[in-house]
Structures are given as structure tokens and as C-alpha cells.
Amino acid sequence: xxxxxxxxxxxxxxxxxxxxxxxxxxxxxxxxxxxxxxxxxxxxxxxxxxxxxxxxxxxxxxxxxxxxxxxxxxxxxxxxxxxxxxxxxxxxxxxxxxxxxxxxxxxxxxxxxxxxxxxxxxxxxxxxxxxxxxxxxxxxxxxxxxxxxxxxxxxxxxxxxxxxxxxxxxxxxxxxxxxxxxxxxxxxxxxxxxxxxxxxxxxxxxxxxxxxxxxxxxxxxxxxxxxxxxxxxxxxxxxxxxxxxxxxxxxxxxxxxxxxxxxxxxxxx
Amino acid sequence: xxxxxxxxxxxxxxxxxxxxxxxxxxxxxxxxxxxxxxxxxxxxxxxxxxxxxxxxxxxxxxxxxxxxxxxxxxxxxxxxxxxxxxxxxxxxxxxxxxxxxxxxxxxxxxxxxxxxxxxxxxxxxxxxxxxxxxxxxxxxxxxxxxxxxxxxxxxxxxxxxxxxxxxxxxxxxxxxxxxxxxxxxxxxxxxxxxxxxxxxxxxxxxxxxxxxxxxxxxxxxxxxxxxxxxxxxxxxxxxxxxxxxxxxxxxxxxxxxxxxxxxxxxxxxxxxxxxxxxxxxxxxxxxxxxxxxxxxxxxxxxxxxxxxxxxxxxxxxxxxxxxxxxxxxxxxxxxxxxxxxxxxxxxxxxxxxxxxxxxxxxxxxxxxxxxxxxxxxxxxxxxxxxxxxxxxxxxxxxxxxxxxxxxxxxxxxxxxxxxxxxxxxxxxxxxxxxxxxxxxxxxxxxxxxxxxxxxxxxxxxxxxxxxxxxxxxxxxxxxxxxxxxxxxxxxxxxxxxxxxxxxxxxxxxxxxxxxxxxxxxxxxxxxxxxxxxxxxxxxxxxxxxxxxxxxxxxxxxxxxxxxxxxxxxxxxxxxxxxxxxxxxxxxxxxxxxxxxxxxxxxxxxxxxxxxxxxxxxxxxxxxxxxxxxxxxxxxxxxxxxx
Numbered sequence: 001x002x003x004x005x006x007x008x009x010x011x012x013x014x015x016x017x018x019x020x021x022x023x024x025x026x027x028x029x030x031x032x033x034x035x036x037x038x039x040x041x042x043x044x045x046x047x048x049x050x051x052x053x054x055x056x057x058x059x060x061x062x063x064x065x066x067x068x069x070x071x072x073x074x075x076x077x078x079x080x081x082x083x084x085x086x087x088x089x090x091x092x093x094x095x096x097x098x099x100x101x102x103x104x105x106x107x108x109x110x111x112x113x114x115x116x117x118x119x120x121x122x123x124x125x126x127x128x129x130x131x132x133x134x135x136x137x138x139x140x141x142x143x144x145x146x147x148x149x150x151x152x153x154x155x156x157x158x159x160x161x162x163x164x165x166x167x168x169x170x171x172x173x174x175x176x177x178x179x180x181x182x183x184x185x186x187x188x189x190x191x192x193x194x195x196x197x198x199x200x201x202x203x204x205x206x207x208x209x210x211x212x213x214x215x216x217x218x219x220x221x222x223x224x225x226x227x228x229x230x231x232x233x234x235x236x237x238x239x240x241x242x243x244x245x246x247x248x249x250x251x252x253x254x255x256x257x258x259x260x261x262x263x264x265x266x267x268x269x
Numbered sequence: 270x271x272x273x274x275x276x277x278x279x280x281x282x283x284x285x286x287x288x289x290x291x292x293x294x295x296x297x298x299x300x301x302x303x304x305x306x307x308x309x310x311x312x313x314x315x316x317x318x319x320x321x322x323x324x325x326x327x328x329x330x331x332x333x334x335x336x337x338x339x340x341x342x343x344x345x346x347x348x349x350x351x352x353x354x355x356x357x358x359x360x361x362x363x364x365x366x367x368x369x370x371x372x373x374x375x376x377x378x379x380x381x382x383x384x385x386x387x388x389x390x391x392x393x394x395x396x397x398x399x400x401x402x403x404x405x406x407x408x409x410x411x412x413x414x415x416x417x418x419x420x421x422x423x424x425x426x427x428x429x430x431x432x433x434x435x436x437x438x439x440x441x442x443x444x445x446x447x448x449x450x451x452x453x454x455x456x457x458x459x460x461x462x463x464x465x466x467x468x469x470x471x472x473x474x475x476x477x478x479x480x481x482x483x484x485x486x487x488x489x490x491x492x493x494x495x496x497x498x499x500x501x502x503x504x505x506x507x508x509x510x511x512x513x514x515x516x517x518x519x520x521x522x523x524x525x526x527x528x529x530x531x532x533x534x535x536x537x538x539x540x541x542x543x544x545x546x547x548x549x550x551x552x553x554x555x556x557x558x559x560x561x562x563x564x565x566x567x568x569x570x571x572x573x574x575x576x577x578x579x580x581x582x583x584x585x586x587x588x589x590x591x592x593x594x595x596x597x598x599x600x601x602x603x604x605x606x607x608x609x610x611x612x613x614x615x616x617x618x619x620x621x622x623x624x625x626x627x628x629x630x631x632x633x634x635x636x637x638x639x640x641x642x643x644x645x646x647x648x649x650x651x652x653x654x655x656x657x658x659x660x661x662x663x664x665x666x667x668x669x670x671x672x673x674x675x676x677x678x679x680x681x682x683x684x685x686x687x688x689x690x691x692x693x694x695x696x697x698x699x700x701x702x703x704x705x706x707x708x709x710x711x712x713x714x715x716x717x718x719x720x721x722x723x724x725x726x727x728x729x730x731x732x733x734x735x736x737x738x739x740x741x742x743x744x745x746x747x748x749x750x751x752x753x754x755x756x757x758x759x760x761x762x763x764x765x766x767x768x769x770x771x772x773x774x775x776x777x778x779x780x781x782x783x784x785x786x787x788x789x790x791x792x793x794x795x796x797x798x799x800x801x802x803x804x805x806x807x808x809x810x811x812x813x814x815x816x817x818x819x820x821x822x823x824x825x826x827x828x829x830x831x832x833x834x835x836x837x838x839x840x841x842x843x844x845x846x847x848x849x850x851x852x853x854x855x856x857x858x859x860x861x862x863x864x865x866x867x868x869x870x871x872x873x874x875x876x877x878x879x880x881x882x883x884x885x886x887x888x889x890x891x892x893x894x895x896x897x898x899x900x901x902x903x904x905x906x907x908x909x910x911x
Contacts, residue, residue, distance in 0.1 A: 001651050027487045028646050180649045228651035239652050 089206030452507025535619025702738025
């Protein structure tokens, strides 16, 4: 799949007005989103790279492809989990170590509104390539992929697949949909206690304690459209036409433009 | 103070200080028409006649000319003549212009010889040397006082006239402005009134100078969504009126007609009488909204009807025929709201059904709109070359499901009522059964859904009704689950009949059946077995001591599935046995007693003779008489008779 997108920066004083404008344009109410985003970095497993010998059973083409896979670029990926506002600042500290598996349910049923359960958090894996270089089009186009992950602790599974947990942050924003385009007006929040832990948090702090990444509190407006088959020029063109149409419509409010390619580099160095 | 400030714009007529107006006018008439002395009625009449004659003659002349000038050669001649005349005139004018030019040039040649030379004719240049003519301004002689006075009077008159014209123009402009302001005020007041009633007002997307009112539904199919916006025009007097091109001119609605046994028994009335609100702009908008909704509803109904043609739904140009059940047929069509409906043969029940269906399909369309919004608000699926098709809304299917389901439930109810009625007439006293109608299929309660959507969503799920009850056999029970679904296979109604009969473990529940006859057969069979068991287990109320042997005898259910019971003979060496045959149907329960000669009682034909001593007995719920002996009494008497 390919993702085509346009970006704009929205100062905080314009945020409310833009929300209303977007609600009018898309004829829908904004859908408030809060997402935990975990960053994972791929690592090369020792012993796998540079495989030599015992390859008689492999065809030349397969071998090349395998080598390319094993020795190609490594990427950062994101694991995204949707959370709700009630999940933040849960005061009921459940001691995960001492809690028995059987009592877990009863505890949860007792105070469902105030506790965030890391074990039941659903996740999805989102991969984004570095945006394509040298495209004539004025949109940011990049290869992407998305997959659902099992609930609960993903770190183990990710480690097994060759990814290390790096850090995490929270994205808050509002989602609109217009003419097949998802419009996401969001900003990044950091955890107050810094990111020194090497594991995802089991508990979330209160939302008001979260610190803004961008101190002024400005938002990012991202309009994106996902194309199933990136090699189909026709649909790619349709998608960018849709984006340009939106850019024209939003011109009086914000200026959507292509993002700097290298700032969206996801390759691990 | 500013309010009271008025500025007179018109010239104020001052009293004329000239008493000599009349003498002047008399003098004028005298010089024009001669002395008054000659004027009398005759002269005036003559004058009038002359004037009339003059007008008539000239007109006649013209017409005569037209008539006589038909000759083409003459016309041609005249044409040539006229042309030469015109050329002559032109030549003359040209000559005179040239003379004037020469004259002016010669005059100018004194002052500007170089310039004048260019425009002077060569002939004049030859005969008159340049600069030979000179002009000088001479002081005109002073005008006489009367002339000066005349000029001043005339110029004063001109001024007054101009002032008057200007004042008129200003006053006209003021009054026009006033009406404009009134019109604008009225326009904006009406716009605000509409806005206050909750209608959305926006700038017309097609013409940015106009306002438009949004009355359509944003989640409709695009063709109907785009029609939901009509420009508001301003009439001359400032009143609002909707753009006639967009707004449907007539109120129409989807009429639901219910046909029972080929006769019209009910129809739905327009939900809101759109025209009763008078001809106000608000009622026009409301009517437009309603009609648009009804048109969209019919559009979607036709779309769905085509998709569910397999259920027997047929569509014609402007009519959808939905066959219900039990000779019930539903007709849907789009008609004008003021169409006259026939009144004969209409029943209250039919009208209620038609109205109910009319409301239901409207609610279901609104529900579909909400679902559209929900779908639209999700993150869109990846773009593919293939356009995703919009599934047909569920409008007819829930209604049809309901009709089919209620018909099947009623049938089961009547079946059970008949059968239990028959049993009760035989005084068997079967236990009561319970009915649980319309228990909606189990659904996970979706907490995030609004109550309304969750409520309507139930009607899209399959309907299920359950009948369950106990039978005479201890620990025996039956249950019939009626399930109707048209939105997901298996389509139609299926009955799930299950028994629990500990006396006959071989007797298996039929499980899922789809035919009513099968259900009837299964239930009748179960109850027959039940009756046979009841007879077999019947103990005479007070067995007497001396008839111990007889008391121990009992009817033996030998072939219960055929409803046959056998009574062993009273004396061991007798081959004659008596057989009782029980038959149960929906209408009656009949018991006959036969004499059989073979030992196992299978005898048919010759070996089986009707027992002449006992009369066959029949119980039916319709012809139940209180003095008829009950089944058990019958059985006991038969037992004692042998």
C-alpha cells in the first residue's frame, strides 16, 4: 500500500476555528483520538546476515531476494494503540507482579472506569518507508503497511521479530474524513517522567501532566489517503488529485504542502 | 433632532406678482386665432371637423398610395427618382460645406496663413489672395430693456424647471430607497425567521450572491443530497421564495397499500400534510424536505426491491409489489399527496398496518442515513480502481420479515389453540404452554451506539418467537422456535421443533423444518402419543375389590405411533381382544374400539371388526357439549364393558 499525504502546521490559536471549519467541510463531527505510539528499532540478528553455503536448494533469484531482505536497510516502526481519556491518570495502581491471573478479572470489573489495563491494550503495527524521491507530484508519497498485533504485551513478540523498543509517546488529535481522505489534526505529547524506561508503560499518567513536544502547543494537520496498489498510476493520480482538491478548498484556512522528505526518514542508521 | 430635519427639495412657488397674466394670454390668443368676436360654436365645430378631416385624409392618402403603388415598374421609377433626389441633396450639402470651409479658411488665413492654406480650395486660392478677408468683433448695440427682461425671465424659468426635475429625481430616489430598505428588511427578517426555526442557511454554492437553505439530508445518495439545497430568491417586495427549479413542485409521498384477498383494505396517508400550513416559506421548505425524503425513500425501495426479486417482489415503473403471506400483499408507490383515495372496503386493521409500514420504512431510511454517517466517519479503506458499491438499504426486508414472522407465529398459535382446545374438550386438561414472541436474536450490547440506533438495529436482526409447554406425560415437554430472517440465509421462516418425551426415547425431535405441514404433523404426533400414554396410564378411580382382576387390566399401548392400544381378554383362553384406535387431528379427537382376533392386535381388514357394543366417540372443540363423557370416562366404560 502507498500513502500520499500533505501537511500543514496549525498554530494553537487557529486550532478551534480550524476544527469548526473542518467539521463544516466534511459534514461530520470530529472524532477525538488518543493514541499510544511505541517506537521500535529493527536490529540485525547475529548469525543471520551474510549467509554462506548450504544454499544449493535455493534458486538464484530467491537467494538474491533473501540476501536483500537480510542485508537491506533496517527501519524504525511504530506500534500504535488507541486509548481513551479515562485510561489516563488511573489512580488504581494494580501491582502487576503480585496480582494473580485469576483475580485480574474481578479487579477490573470492580473499577472499570479508573484503571488502564496494559494487558488488554490492542495494538497495530504501522510501517512507513522514507518518502519516494524524485517524484514530480507535489505530495509526499511513501510505501506503508499496517497489521494488527495481539493484545497485551507486544515487546516480546516484537523482540522475536527483530525489533527493540526505543521510546514511546502519545498523540492526541481529531480525525475527519472527507472524500476518501483522512484528515488528522494532531499534536505529540510526551510523558512527564521522560523516556528512560526501556519498556512500555503499564500505567498512564494524568493527561494534564503530559508535556507538549512543541512548546507552543501548535498542531500538525495531516491529510492522507491510502492507495491499495502503488504501482497503479491511475489510482495514484486519482489520490493526488483528491489531495489537491482538498488543498484548494482549505487554502483560505491553511496551506497544505509536501513535507521535507528527509524529515520523514524512518531508516535506522 | 436629526429625525425631524427635513429639507424641501422642490421649488417653492411664490405668489406671482403679475396681475397681467390674463391680458397677456388674451393678447396671445388674439394674435393666434383672431378676434374673439368671430368665435362661435359653428366655427369651432368646423375647425374640429377640419382637423379630423385632415388626419383622415392623410391616413387615407397613405393607404391609397400603398394600394396603388403595387405596380412594380412604377415603384422602380419612383425608387430611382428618390435616389437621385437623395444624391442631389447630398451633393448640395457637400457643396455648401465646401463653401463654408473655404469661407472659414479664407477668414482664418489672416491670422494663421499656414494652417488655413491646407484647407482652402485651389480655386479660391487662385482668385483671392490669402488674408484678404478680415473679421472684427464689434460691440453690439445695447439690447432694449424688454429683451433683457425676457432673457432673465426665460433663464429663470429654465432654472426653476431644472430644479424641479432634480427635486423630483431626488424624491424618487428617496422613495425607491425607502421601498428597497423595507424589502431588504423583510427579506432578512424572513431569512432570520427560517434560521431561527433551525434550517441551515448558507451561501449558494452556484451563485455566491444568493443565500440557500439546506433542507436535504447529508447522508443521502448524492443525487438526492445535492437536491437538498435550494437558493432563496428575493421577490420585488422583499418576500422570500424558493428556487422553483430545484424544489419539487408538488408534495408527494410513498403510499403503502395493503391488499387482503385481492381487495384493498388499507392505505397510508401522507405523514405530514404539507399543504395545510398555508403558503408560507417555512411550509414550502418543509414540503420540499418531505417530498425529497419520500422520493429518496421510493428510490431506495426500488433499488432494494430489485435486489430481493427472489422473494417475489416485483417492480414496475412506479409500483412495487411485495407479496406478504396469507393472501396479504403490499403495494408501494409514489403518488401526489393530494390524490383522492377510495374509501370503501377500508378496514381499521388494514389502515393500521399500512400506516405502520409507512412509518417503519421512513424510520429505517433515517437509520440507514445514520449508518452512512457512521461508515463515512471511519478511516476510509485503501483506494482501489474499483469503486465500492453501496449496499441496498434494508427497508422492505425488515417489514417483510415482520409480516412473515407474525403470520407464522399466529399460525402456530392457532394450531396450538386448536389442538389444546380439542384436548380440553375431551377433558384431558393439558398444561398450559407459554409464548415468547419477538425475542430478538441475541446481540452483544454495543455500548457506544446511541439508544435510538441500537433500538432500530434490533429490527434488522432475525425475529424469533418461542412456544414451549409441558405435556401430560411426566417430564415431557415441547418447544417450537419460529425464526424468520430475510437479511441473511437461510431466508424465510424456519421452525425448530424439539420434544422431550421420556416415555418414547426413540421418538426424535424433528429439528429444523421449514414447512407448516411438517410442524403440524410433528406436534399432532407428539400429542397423539401423549393421549395414548394418558389412556394407558389411566387408573380407574375406585377399583372395587371384587373386580380385582379387571382392575389390573389396562389398555396396553401396543402401537402408540398409530394411536392403537390393546386390551387383553378377560379370560386367558379367549382370543378375542379389543383394540382402541385413537386419532388426533387439529379438528377432532376420535376414539374407536375394535374387536381383533389375532394375538398381537395387528389385525386389519377381516380380522378386525368394529365393536358393535361401543359407539365411536369424537371430541372437537367446536361441538363440545357439557354432557358428553370425557375421554377418560369413555376409556373406563370400555374397560369395564369387556
